[in-house]
Every structure is written in structure tokens, then in C-alpha cells.
Amino acid sequence: MPVPPPEAGDPLGKLLVKRALFPRRAQPVRLGRFNVLGLVGHGGMGVVYACYDDQLDRKVAVKVLHREVVREQENARRRLLREAQAMARLSHPNIVTVHEVGQVDDMVYVAMEFVRGQALDAWVQQSRSWRQILSAYLQAGRGLEAAHRAGLVHRDFKPQNAMVGDDGRVKVLDFGLARLHDDDLGEEPASGVQVGPAAALLMRPLTRTGVILGTPGYMSPEQHLGLRATAESDQFSFCVSLYQSLYGDWPFSTESFQALREDAVHGRVAPPPPRSPVPARVFKALRRGLRAEPGARFASMTELLAELERDPGAIYRRVAALAATAVIAGAGGVIATMGSAEVAQCPDARAELAGVWDGERAAEVGAAVRAKAPARAEEILAAIEPQLERYAAAWVQLRNDACRAHAEGRQSPHWFDLQTSCLEQRRAALDATVDAFALVEATGLDNLVQTVGELPSLATCADVEALTAAIPPPGDPSLRARVQQHRETLARAEVHEHTGQTRLGLQLVESVLADAKATTYEPLLAEAQLRKGSLQVRDGAAAAAALQSFDEALGTAIGSGHAAVAALTSSRRGYLLAYRLGRPDQARAELRLIAALNRRVTGDVAIYGEFLNVAGAIHSLAGDWTAAGARWEEAIALHEAHGRIETPLGIGILYNRGGQLLIVGRYAEAAASFRRVLELSERLSGPNYPDHAVYESMLAYALTGLGRTREALARMRELESRVASGENKVARLTVMLGLGQAELALNDGRAAMQHFLAAQRTSPENFSTREWAVLMRAAAAAGDVPAMEKARDQALAGIGEHTDVRSLRYHEVFLGHGQALASLGRLREALAPLEQARSVLVESDDPVHVARRGRVSLELGRLRGQLGEHEAAESELRAALADFEAVLSPQNLELADAALALGELALARGRLDEAAQWASRAASIYATTAEPEHAPWLQARALLARARGAE
CATH class of the missing domain: 1.25.40.10 (Tetratricopeptide repeat domain)
Incomplete structure (x- = not known):
């Protein structure tokens, strides 16, 4: 029996032929410790063999590099090692598992999990429904999502690089072109530059700028242009692959490579074929994922997959089914069977949180936190996991109650729609919050802990009066579904706002504003403009743009009667004017209008509470501390009455009130307020939340005002030991300022001066005029005249000619200057600045x-x-x-x-x-x-x- 010739590009082909010709002398062909069983197929850079691992008694797939695909063997070896490293760092059910990497002679191989099945492109050809195809791709997408969370980009996703196992599970493979998607990475160094050790291969690109990698039909525009591939590039390739599998054709012209490239680079996506059974919402999602500009695509694979999975029509089908069942039950007069019908119609809503918050997602959050903040992981998890679980449980309870009430005829379809819409938006916020644990950097975890505490209240979704008073949704069912979809997107954008991911949040908002049809419903347009302005406020360079967005939101909201958005926009606009744009007089002049708009939403604790907090802040900036305190007292009472004081906003209002009490000299009440802030914050965010240093320092100031300076100093020294080695320089600055204040109160000028100087070196950008004024007094108490004069000059420079003479800053500078001169014994000279401090x-x-x-x-x-x-x-x-x-x-x-x-x-x-x-x-x-x-x-x-x- 003749032996078939080896396939082209098969590195072991000649050995297999030779050993087959001499069977009595033949021994199994081996790759390292693996026995080669046969050829499986070709990958982009290598050949895959089925092998047997006799040590662990299992069948594996072993990939060996093509010798002829590259000219430089060392570069090729690095590519395969990179693939091994990329895949080995991933552990996910939708990614092929790597077992080991090795080298035999001049051949490098990777041993990986053997998947019994077929490639995704071959599987699709077997008369699959669009739902089956979409389901398979969702699995592959989750594999890419996991890779992106781990910091990896595939860079060559296509149907041939995913396997459908006999068990139905889809696994992504061939990460040969993977690289870390770190924005700070540069391109490949010029030839002759030394390449680091194997452990660092993932940190090095393998292409020089301008070199194109990947299969052209699936490549993103940035890859066509020779630019760096990112997670957004994988998203593009995924959408090309899914488009091709669903519609049986390419989304771009295939007349020539040039035509394909032009379509991709310019975002010209072919419409789906006529009479396609695939829903329009799927095409819409694919079209967005195929945008030419990476920033115009989805913010992440998570967002794309959520969009592909979501079926807006399901809500209405469920309503119709429930209504029909109720009619049938009523016509039949079988009241006693309603209970069993209800059980069938209303399964436990916990299933609706699958993939949002369940055991698997909890494990992912735990792993992400432990990887990013190992020292504080358990503290952070102890703070957030119970909150997330309580929120999820409350969501499930409300969802179950709503379904039962509707099924039993106790709730109208209109009310059911409103409640369901509200709950869907809350679920989107919960989902985005959980996703953020994988997306944010370690330095953003503390903000994320606060975001968990700021999840939108579920009580609104159970408030009949609030929901029925809201503007009704559009009458057209299709438009209503699109508006609901966009509201869920805006809920996700709000999470990005709280976590400081403004770019991602703005991308989501722009995707809503780009839907011209949906934004004809003006309440949605106002909501998007408000969210855009709020995100721009977080961007230090976009204050003027934020004001424009708020102006547009306010006009649209008032015009459409959207009271909630009008109220919230007016508050945020007032805060922007007073603090970011330096126009406190204008903000105070507009307080009457802001208050009028907010009187219409006094029942909404979150919105009205924010107004009261902002009004207090505006009054305080104008020096009206009595009015500020009254607003903050009202806000605290509101939050207490509704059980919302243990929230980031509630704690922030308590802190502001404590500061106001310090200013007016009510030190005992201030101390009590700051003690409560510390207690609530520790319960909400854990004992080492960075702002605790600020809270402790404010308590120390209050204790000093009560004549308990040694107690204050002891607290600050204990706090100093906790933050000394930390990376939060604002916390260290705060502690050093607190120590200096206590030491100055004890007349230890030298120690106080050293702490103030250390604080200034730690964070010069946060060392304000007030701090220079106190440093001036400390230097004088220490007898250091040059240091005193330098601090004096800095303090005086901070109160330029435009400073309001009524301001606390103006007063403290001249009072401090007079006290400093008196400490130096220059009594007569000290009179003038003191008189100046009093004159106004x-x-x-x-x-x-x-x-x-x-x-x-x-x-x-x-x-x-x-x-x-x-x-x-x-x-x-x-x-x-x-x-x-x-x-x-x-x-x-x-x-x-x-x-x-x-x-x-x-x-x-x-x-x-x-x-x-x-x-x-x-x-x-x-x-x-x-x-x-x-x-x-x-x-x-x-x-x-x-x-x-x-x-």
C-alpha cells in the first residue's frame, strides 16, 4: 500500500514517510514527550498535530511552527512563544487551554487542549439557524472578552480560529498574533535592538509600523493601515465573521483586495440580504461594530455581546403572553388554577441576572480585585460583595413581584411596562458596574467601590406615583424598544462616569445621540445631553463643553416636560458655574430657578438630595455659611428619613455639614458629624478607603477646637503609620497637614513646619493658599524668618486682586501674617495686617x-x-x-x-x-x-x- 506524500508545509512529513517505508524499524514520531498520531491541519503560522501524552494519558493538540512562513527563525520562535504565553495566561471555558511549550532541535511547539469537533466556519455550513449561529458566536465572543480583560488582543480572529466541540462548546484558539493592548507600548524596535527574555515577549510588538498582519478579509481598518491593533480591532474582526456566517456573504466588496480595503477603511457596510430572518437589531449592532473609527464601535466586547444578546421584543411578548393567559383563565372561570399558572408564567427572575451577577461573575470580580490590589483585596471584596448581592436580591424580588402582580391582574400592562423598563435600566447599571472591575486599573478600584454604593435606587421602580408621573414612553412599539435600549446604554455610561472612564462613557452617549430616529423622542435626547455634560464635567479640560451640553439638556427637558432631567441638570449646571467655571455669583443668582425646578421632584431622594447638597456648596462658596448649613441639614434629614444616609452622597453631605460646623466654631457638633462619617464610610468602603485620611484629619481639627489637641495628635500619628507607605499622595498630604496643625496648636513650631514642608513636597498642586498661611505661622513659631517670608509671599500671591475680601482665604492670610509677626516679637509691625484682616x-x-x-x-x-x-x-x-x-x-x-x-x-x-x-x-x-x-x-x-x- 503506497504511502501518501506529506502535505506541503508539514515539518514532520519526511519523517513520517521514512518510518512508514521501513515499518520493522519504525518508532513513533515524537515531539518532546508527545507521540504524534497524525496531522490535524494548518494554522496561520504552524501545523497542528494530534498527539498522545503518555505521561498524563490524554490526547493533545501540538502546534509546530511553519519553517517557510518567515525568514528569521528567531523571530518565528518568538511568535510561537508569544502564542503560548498569551494562551497560558487565560483560563476560560471559551478559550483553548495551553498545557506546555517546548523545543526539539530547531522546532518550537505548543501543546494544548485537543478539541474534538470542527472549525466554526465549517460548522456554520451545516444548515444552522440564525439563532444557533448567534449563540455559537456569543460563546466565541466571551472568549475574546476574557482575553481583553486579561490585557490581550487576539489580532487575527476569524471563523477558522474558533472550534465548535462535540459538546457544543466554542473555543477560541490561535493567539499567535496576540499582544498586550497597553496604550503605552511602542512599536517594534529597529533591527539590531536586543529583545528581552521570553517572559517579556508579550510586552514586545512583532511588527514594525506599516507592516500588515492578519487575514485581509477580517482585518480592521487600523490593521489595513498598518496601525496598532487593539481590543476594538478584535471587535471589528468578530463582527465581520458573524456577518459572514449569518448572511452568507461579506460585509465589504470582494471584487478586489483594494475594493475590500476601501470599504473597510471608509466604513461602507453592505446591507443584509432581502428577507433575511436575522432581526434588524442584530445588523444594527454589527454595523456599529464595523465602524471605521475604533472609538465609534462599542466600548468593549462586553457591550457588544450584551447588545447582541438582548431582545427588546421579549418584554412585549411576555406581556402579551401573560395577558392572554389571564383572559383565558378568566373566561374559563377556573380561579383555583391561577396559582399554578402563575408559577409557570413567572419563573424566578434570578435567571435574568445570569451573567450579570451570579456565582461565576462573583468569582471573576474576586479574581480581578485580587490581581489588581492583592494587599487590600479582601477588604474591598468584603465591602462590595454584600452590597452587590443585596442589590441583586432586591432586583429579583421586585421583578418577581411585578410579574406576579401582572399575572394575577393586579397590575395594568402600562404599569408593568414602566416597572419592567425601570428594572431593565437598573440591571444594565449593575451589569456595567460588575464589568468595570475587570476594566479599571488598580488605582480606580476605590472609585469603583463608591460606584457600587451609588447604584441607582431600586425603590424608584416600585414607586407607583413616581413611575406613573413620569413622561410616558413613545406609542410606537419599535421606537419604544429603541428608547429602552438607549436608556440602558445611558445607565452603563453613568457607571463609566462614576469610575472615571469618561472616554468609554462618552462613546456610549454619542452612540445614543447618533440615532436620529430615537432622539426624536425628546425625553431621551434630554437624558443623553445630561449624561454627556456630566461626563464632560469629569474631564478637566471640558468645562465649557459641559456647560453647553447642560444648556441643551435643560432646554430640551423643560420643553418636553421632563421634570427629573430639568431638575438634575439645573443642579449640576449650578455647581459647574460656581466651582469649575469660577462664576459663583451667577450660580447664586440662579439658585431661585434651580430650586423651582427641583421643587417638582422633591419625592426623588437622589435628585432632590443632590440639589440640596449643591445649593449648600454654592452658598458656602459665597460665604453664606448659615444658608449652607441649613441646606445640608435638610439634605441629611431627607437621607435619614429614606434610609439613604449610608451612601456616597449621604456621607458626602454629612462631611460638608461637618466642615460648615467647624467654620462656625461648633466643634463638638463637628466632631460628632465626622465620627459618623468615619463610621458610615468604613461600613460602606472598608477601613482603608483613601478618603478616611481626610475624615480623620477633619476630626482632628474639631478635637483641637475642643482643646483635645494631644488626642488629635495621637490619632494623626496612628493614621500616619497607615498611609506612609501608600501610593495615595493626597492621603499623605492630608495627614501631614493634620499633624502640622496639631503640633502648631501645641506650640511646637519646628515639628509643625517640617510636616507642612513635607506636605508641600508631597503634593505641591494641592498645597493651597490656606496651607501657605499656616506654614507662615509655623515657620515664625520655629524662629525661621526666611521660611516665614517665603510662605508669606506664596500666601499673598494666592490672594490676587480679584479675590473677594470677604473670603475665608483673604481673612486667614492676613490673620496668619499678623500672628506670625507677633511670634517673631515684631509686635508693632503685626498690627497692620491684623487691622487689614478685620477691616472688611x-x-x-x-x-x-x-x-x-x-x-x-x-x-x-x-x-x-x-x-x-x-x-x-x-x-x-x-x-x-x-x-x-x-x-x-x-x-x-x-x-x-x-x-x-x-x-x-x-x-x-x-x-x-x-x-x-x-x-x-x-x-x-x-x-x-x-x-x-x-x-x-x-x-x-x-x-x-x-x-x-x-x-
Whole structure:
């Protein structure tokens, strides 16, 4: 029996022929430790053999490099090693598993899982329905999705590079062209440049700019142009492959390579054949995945697969089926059978969260977090997993309740549609949030933890009044389905906003705005414009563009009667004006309009709560701390009443209120507020969430105001040990500032100055005018005149000619300058800046301004006393006491400070009884909150003893 000749390009072909001609001397052909059983087929760069692994008793597929495909053997070897590395780092049911890589003589091979089945292109030819084809490709797409999450790009996906196993499972193979999709990677170095070790091969491109790789029919425009391939390129190739399999033709011209290339590069996609059974929604998704610009495609394979899987008509078919069943049951009069019918019609909705939040997704999130933040992984997972599980459980319960209510005739089809639409949007937000754990960098995990806490409230979906009051959806069923689809897309874009992935979020919004037909429904257009503006606010360079988007959203929302969007847009627009665009007066002038728009949505905690928070912020920026505090108090009460205080927004409002209480000198209430912030934040985000350093520092400031400076210092030192080695420089900055403030309060100027200087070096961009003013005082307390003068110059530079003289910043700079000069003994010189700090507050009756005026008068009184100007000193000190008594609580230590200064002055003037009375009053106030070692309390007790001893 003649032996057939070896196939062309078969590296082992000659050996097989030779051993077949001499059977008595033949031994099995081996590749390393594998026995070759036969030739399976050819890949893009190699030949695949079926082999037997006698050590582990299993059949494997072994790929060996084509010797003639490349001229440089070393480069070819690196390619195959890259494939092995790419596949070995992936473990997914839709990716072929790599067992090992080895080399025999000059041949490199990769041993991998043997898949019994056929290539996807051959499988499609066997009279498959469009649903079967789509289902198979969804499996292949999940393999690509997993690769992208692991940081890999296939770069040569096509139907021949996926296998359909006999068990029906689809597996992607041939990652020979894979590379890491890191935006910072450069192209291949010029010849002669040394290539790193095998472990780093994935980090090196194998092509020089301008060289084209991949099968031309499936290549993306960027590959045709010789540009870098990305995850978006795989998405393009996937869509070409699925288009071809569904419609039996190519999406681009095949008259010539040039014609195909021109169509691909210019995004000219052929329409589907007439009377195709494939739904238009599938073609629409493919057309988007085949856009010429990578940024115009889906934000990820996850988004593409979700779009291909989703069937908007399913909701309406389900409604119709339920309604029909109810009619039949009613006509038959068999009331008793309703219960069993309901069970059949309403299966547990947990199945609708398959692939969104289930055991497999939980495991993926756990693996992603442990890979990105191994040191904090368990803390992060302990914070997020219960929240995600509770959200999913609540979603399932609401979905089940809605279905049962409809099936039993307790809920109208219209109400059922509204509730289902709301729940579908919430599911999209949950899905996007879970996806984000694989997409964000390690530095974005903390933002993502907050995003979990900010998942949109499910309560809205159960609120009959809120849903029925909302603008009704379009009457046309097809348009209604498209609007629902886009609303789910916007829900995903909101997640990208919260996680700082603004580019991805804006891509999703633009895909909604590009649908001219859907955006004829103006409420959807307003929602998209609002989301676009919110995303642009996150982009530091897009403030003006965000204002334009908000203006468009506000006009569209008011015109279409979309009260929720009008209210939310007005709040965000006001915040943008006040903070990002530096127009606080305009923002405050528009507060009346903003409040009017928000009065229409007072029942929506999220929207109205955001308005109250923004209104407080605008008032605070204008220096109206009383109005700011009132708004924040109202916001806290609202969140408390609805069980929403343990959310990122609720915690943020508590923090703002605590800051306002510090400003107005209500230190005990401020301390209580910050303690609650710390407690809630730890429960929501874990004990090492970066903002905890800020919360601890604010608590330390409050404790210092209560005369418990040593307690504050101890807390800050303990916190310093926790953040010292961390990468969060803002946290380190905050802790060092807190340490410096406490040390300055204890008159340790040298230690305080060192901490302030370290803070400035750590984060100079966040070291503000206020910090320079405090550093000026610390340097003076340390006796370092050059350092004091440098800090003074920096502080003065920060309050240019346009600074509002009523601002806290202006006041603190001149007050600090006067205190610094006094510390240096330059008493007469210190009077001028102190007078300047007070001059702008003389006519104001604002409580904060009154308290600030009192502090300046206290400093001036002390200085006048040291200068021997006793009458003037007493006048200043009594003015300070009067201001403090007018606006501060009776236990505020600044009252005691003024009483102590009056007692010291009385003793200096020989008024012993008066000195004892003032000392006694001061000591009684200090005793209410201060620690025993508080220096002014010690001074008050000493003054009392001197006054009584001298009698």
C-alpha cells in the first residue's frame, strides 16, 4: 500500500514517510514527550498535530511552527512563544487551554487542549439557524472578552480560529498574533535592538509600523493601515465573521483586495440580504461594530455581546403572553388554577441576572480585585460583595413581584411596562458596574467601590406615583424598544462616569445621540445631553463643553416636560458655574430657578438630595455659611428619613455639614458629624478607603477646637503609620497637614513646619493658599524668618486682586501674617495686617464674619497688652468677647481664650478680683471639653492661683 506524500508545509512529513517505508524499524514520531498520531491541519503560522501524552494519558493538540512562513527563525520562535504565553495566561471555558511549550532541535511547539469537533466556519455550513449561529458566536465572543480583560488582543480572529466541540462548546484558539493592548507600548524596535527574555515577549510588538498582519478579509481598518491593533480591532474582526456566517456573504466588496480595503477603511457596510430572518437589531449592532473609527464601535466586547444578546421584543411578548393567559383563565372561570399558572408564567427572575451577577461573575470580580490590589483585596471584596448581592436580591424580588402582580391582574400592562423598563435600566447599571472591575486599573478600584454604593435606587421602580408621573414612553412599539435600549446604554455610561472612564462613557452617549430616529423622542435626547455634560464635567479640560451640553439638556427637558432631567441638570449646571467655571455669583443668582425646578421632584431622594447638597456648596462658596448649613441639614434629614444616609452622597453631605460646623466654631457638633462619617464610610468602603485620611484629619481639627489637641495628635500619628507607605499622595498630604496643625496648636513650631514642608513636597498642586498661611505661622513659631517670608509671599500671591475680601482665604492670610509677626516679637509691625484682616468684616453681621472679627480683635487685644496699651487692649478684648458671645455656644473655647486674656490684662493692671473672676470663668469653660493638659487651661488655673495668692 503506497504511502501518501506529506502535505506541503508539514515539518514532520519526511519523517513520517521514512518510518512508514521501513515499518520493522519504525518508532513513533515524537515531539518532546508527545507521540504524534497524525496531522490535524494548518494554522496561520504552524501545523497542528494530534498527539498522545503518555505521561498524563490524554490526547493533545501540538502546534509546530511553519519553517517557510518567515525568514528569521528567531523571530518565528518568538511568535510561537508569544502564542503560548498569551494562551497560558487565560483560563476560560471559551478559550483553548495551553498545557506546555517546548523545543526539539530547531522546532518550537505548543501543546494544548485537543478539541474534538470542527472549525466554526465549517460548522456554520451545516444548515444552522440564525439563532444557533448567534449563540455559537456569543460563546466565541466571551472568549475574546476574557482575553481583553486579561490585557490581550487576539489580532487575527476569524471563523477558522474558533472550534465548535462535540459538546457544543466554542473555543477560541490561535493567539499567535496576540499582544498586550497597553496604550503605552511602542512599536517594534529597529533591527539590531536586543529583545528581552521570553517572559517579556508579550510586552514586545512583532511588527514594525506599516507592516500588515492578519487575514485581509477580517482585518480592521487600523490593521489595513498598518496601525496598532487593539481590543476594538478584535471587535471589528468578530463582527465581520458573524456577518459572514449569518448572511452568507461579506460585509465589504470582494471584487478586489483594494475594493475590500476601501470599504473597510471608509466604513461602507453592505446591507443584509432581502428577507433575511436575522432581526434588524442584530445588523444594527454589527454595523456599529464595523465602524471605521475604533472609538465609534462599542466600548468593549462586553457591550457588544450584551447588545447582541438582548431582545427588546421579549418584554412585549411576555406581556402579551401573560395577558392572554389571564383572559383565558378568566373566561374559563377556573380561579383555583391561577396559582399554578402563575408559577409557570413567572419563573424566578434570578435567571435574568445570569451573567450579570451570579456565582461565576462573583468569582471573576474576586479574581480581578485580587490581581489588581492583592494587599487590600479582601477588604474591598468584603465591602462590595454584600452590597452587590443585596442589590441583586432586591432586583429579583421586585421583578418577581411585578410579574406576579401582572399575572394575577393586579397590575395594568402600562404599569408593568414602566416597572419592567425601570428594572431593565437598573440591571444594565449593575451589569456595567460588575464589568468595570475587570476594566479599571488598580488605582480606580476605590472609585469603583463608591460606584457600587451609588447604584441607582431600586425603590424608584416600585414607586407607583413616581413611575406613573413620569413622561410616558413613545406609542410606537419599535421606537419604544429603541428608547429602552438607549436608556440602558445611558445607565452603563453613568457607571463609566462614576469610575472615571469618561472616554468609554462618552462613546456610549454619542452612540445614543447618533440615532436620529430615537432622539426624536425628546425625553431621551434630554437624558443623553445630561449624561454627556456630566461626563464632560469629569474631564478637566471640558468645562465649557459641559456647560453647553447642560444648556441643551435643560432646554430640551423643560420643553418636553421632563421634570427629573430639568431638575438634575439645573443642579449640576449650578455647581459647574460656581466651582469649575469660577462664576459663583451667577450660580447664586440662579439658585431661585434651580430650586423651582427641583421643587417638582422633591419625592426623588437622589435628585432632590443632590440639589440640596449643591445649593449648600454654592452658598458656602459665597460665604453664606448659615444658608449652607441649613441646606445640608435638610439634605441629611431627607437621607435619614429614606434610609439613604449610608451612601456616597449621604456621607458626602454629612462631611460638608461637618466642615460648615467647624467654620462656625461648633466643634463638638463637628466632631460628632465626622465620627459618623468615619463610621458610615468604613461600613460602606472598608477601613482603608483613601478618603478616611481626610475624615480623620477633619476630626482632628474639631478635637483641637475642643482643646483635645494631644488626642488629635495621637490619632494623626496612628493614621500616619497607615498611609506612609501608600501610593495615595493626597492621603499623605492630608495627614501631614493634620499633624502640622496639631503640633502648631501645641506650640511646637519646628515639628509643625517640617510636616507642612513635607506636605508641600508631597503634593505641591494641592498645597493651597490656606496651607501657605499656616506654614507662615509655623515657620515664625520655629524662629525661621526666611521660611516665614517665603510662605508669606506664596500666601499673598494666592490672594490676587480679584479675590473677594470677604473670603475665608483673604481673612486667614492676613490673620496668619499678623500672628506670625507677633511670634517673631515684631509686635508693632503685626498690627497692620491684623487691622487689614478685620477691616472688611466691620459692617457684617454674618455669624461667621462676626466670629472671624472676634478672633482678630482677640489677637489685637493681646498685642496691645504686650505693648503696654492697656486701655486699647481691654477695648479690643471686650469687643472680641462680645462677638464670641453673640454667635458661639457658651462652651466654645474661644470665649475662654478671651476671658483668659482679660484676666491676664487685669492682673497686669493690679485688678486682682477682676483677674480671678476672669480666670475662674475661663477655667470653667475649658473644663467642659478640654483635656487636663490643655495649655490655656493650665494658664487659667495658674492665673487664678496668682490672683488669689496676691490678695
